[in-house]
Amino acid sequence: MSDTEQTPAVPAQAGAPAVETVSRREPLLEVDHVTLRFGGVVALNDVDFTLYKGEILGLIGPNGAGKTTCFNAMTGIYQPTEGQIRFRGQKISGKKRHQITKMGMARTFQNIRLFPEMTALENVQVGADAHHKTSVVAALFRLPRYWREEREGREKAERLLEFVGIRHRMHEFARNLSYGEQRRLEIARALATDPVLLCLDEPAAGFNPAEKEELLQLIRQIRDTGVTVLLIEHDMRLVMGVTDRIVVLEFGKKIAEGLPAEVRDNPKVIAAYLGVPDDAA
Ligand SMILES: Nc1ncnc2c1ncn2[C@@H]1O[C@H](COP(=O)(O)OP(=O)(O)OP(=O)(O)O)[C@@H](O)[C@H]1O
Numbered sequence: 170m171s172d173t174e175q176t177p178a179v180p181a182q183a184g185a186p187a188v189e190t191v192s193r194r195e196p197l198l199e200v201d202h203v204t205l206r207f208g209g210v211v212a213l214n215d216v217d218f219t220l221y222k223g224e225i226l227g228l229i230g231p232n233g234a235g236k237t238t239c240f241n242a243m244t245g246i247y248q249p250t251e252g253q254i255r256f257r258g259q260k261i262s263g264k265k266r267h268q269i270t271k272m273g274m275a276r277t278f279q280n281i282r283l284f285p286e287m288t289a290l291e292n293v294q295v296g297a298d299a300h301h302k303t304s305v306v307a308a309l310f311r312l313p314r315y316w317r318e319e320r321e322g323r324e325k326a327e328r329l330l331e332f333v334g335i336r337h338r339m340h341e342f343a344r345n346l347s348y349g350e351q352r353r354l355e356i357a358r359a360l361a362t363d364p365v366l367l368c369l370d371e372p373a374a375g376f377n378p379a380e381k382e383e384l385l386q387l388i389r390q391i392r393d394t395g396v397t398v399l400l401i402e403h404d405m406r407l408v409m410g411v412t413d414r415i416v417v418l419e420f421g422k423k424i425a426e427g428l429p430a431e432v433r434d435n436p437k438v439i440a441a442y443l444g445v446p447d448d449a450a
Contacts, residue, residue, distance in 0.1 A: 215423075234420065243261065292343050
């Protein structure tokens with residue numbers, strides 16, 4: 170599909186299992202020549218890239234580049250005007266969001282979307298409910314299956330809160346959590362749906378450097394559990410430090426794709442970020 174799909178010769182960074190996992194090259198999500206227009210605005214213009222199982226892929230670009238639109242197309246919120254997106258070999262187009270969740274894709278949002286009047290634990294249990302099989306009858310009459318799923322859902326939610334580092338806050342209302350804790354809670358809730366692909370939309374927005382470093386560790390841990398990660402992020406240092414590969418958008422077009430070091434040194438990318446005209450780059 171793209172000119173940069175050769176197997177990387179060296180890992181993106183020391184300690185990352187990128188080579189072993191990425192070299193198998195099993196496509197998980199394929200963005201196939203996607204164009205998306207909002208009236209006269211071309212938010213995505215023939216964008217084409219593949220996300221492989223086991224990698225952390227960064228999707229970056231300046232403000233208005235089309236990152237969120239691309240994310241929304243991948244997660245079924247927007248339909249491409251042209252082209253298509255396949256997840257695990259199946260077309261995303263026409264699928265409802267809950268169906269996409271069941272297929273194994275989860276996401277967080279740029280603006281935190283939690284249930285503020287529910288506890289941290291309850292927020293995660295809502296995510297876990299996505300896979301419950303209890304029928305209405307079993308729930309109404311509190312049949313054994315209902316109680317078993319309730320217990321399992323709660324245990325799972327506690328484990329996930331532990332994993333993201335906020336188990337000690339599980340009985341607190343979401344609205345009372347700090348900003349950083351709320352972001353972690355969003356990630357725990359997304360993980361509760363048992364995703365194979367986790368899409369994070371600017372998870373470090375508003376974080377200080379120490380919080381960003383902690384988030385970076387968490388993203389690596391998530392990948393190490395076998396979950397593929399797609400990361401939209403403004404902070405170049407964070408993206409460079411955690412991703413295996415990067416796709417760069419500018420004005421709705423893909424301008425670069427490759428290993429972090431390649432992308433960092435790409436004159437088009439430097440120009441896009443520094444605002445240098447293209448022909449001067
Ligand atoms: N619902 C919409 N209706 C009309 N235009 C839209 C809509 N959503 C996005 N756009 C336009 O599409 C383009 C891409 O926007 P998008 O939000 O995807 O960029 P982005 O890279 O995520 O930017 P940011 O980093 O600022 O979040 C912009 O020109 C934006 O104004």
